[in-house]
Amino acid sequence: MDIKLKNEELGRKTIEEFKNIKKTPLVVVLDNVRSLHNVGSVFRSCDAFAIKTLYLCGFTGTPPNKEINKTALGATESVQWKHENNIILLLDKLKQDGYILCAVEQTQQAIPLHTFTINPEQKYALVFGNEVEGVQQQVIDNCDAAIEIAQGGTKHSLNIAVSAGIVLWEFFKKKFN
Secondary structure: OOOOOOHHHOOOOOHHHHHHOOOEEEEEEEEOOOOHHHHHHHHHHHHHOOEEEEEEEOOOOOOOOHHHHHHHOOHHHHOOEEEEOOHHHHHHHHHHOOEEEEEEOOOOOOEEHHHOOOOOOOEEEEEEOEOOOEOOHHHHHOOOEEEEOOOOOOOOOOOHHHHHHHHHHHHHHHHHO
16 A cells, blocks of 8 residues: 655755755746636646746736735745736737747637647746637737647536646646656
8 A cells, every 4th residue: 555645755845945946947827817716726837837927917916915824824925926907018028038838728729738739948838818818819919829728528628726736737747747
């Protein structure tokens, strides 16, 4: 029988150690995400995959906030984050800094996530939209590509936090495995 590890056996980094490790050359952009629980969950996924920076844009909630903390479980202290009011200006800056901008959205030319070619040497910015409208068309127009998660059910979307976890894992494993 396999024995579950105790927390102290997991070898987790301290917040200071985490802040000093080499990060995944990936940034996450949340645009107008309403649910503070979703924001907190994305913080946690960003911590899990050592994401460089999380950008919170528009009316997306920011720490400190008890609703974000409920799902972030301390990741607001480890993950570097910034708030930007204007996502278009942020995308322009990221593009100038050499990032490939990818909207996570269903579009006419979206590339299925499982077939998206990730260059391990390239920097990527992943843009996630809000729970109702998704990624704004104006934002999609400023991105280099759109990526979608293949789905087989009757619903045509996933929760933003679930989507972020799936996409981050796919990028993480393709960049480091």
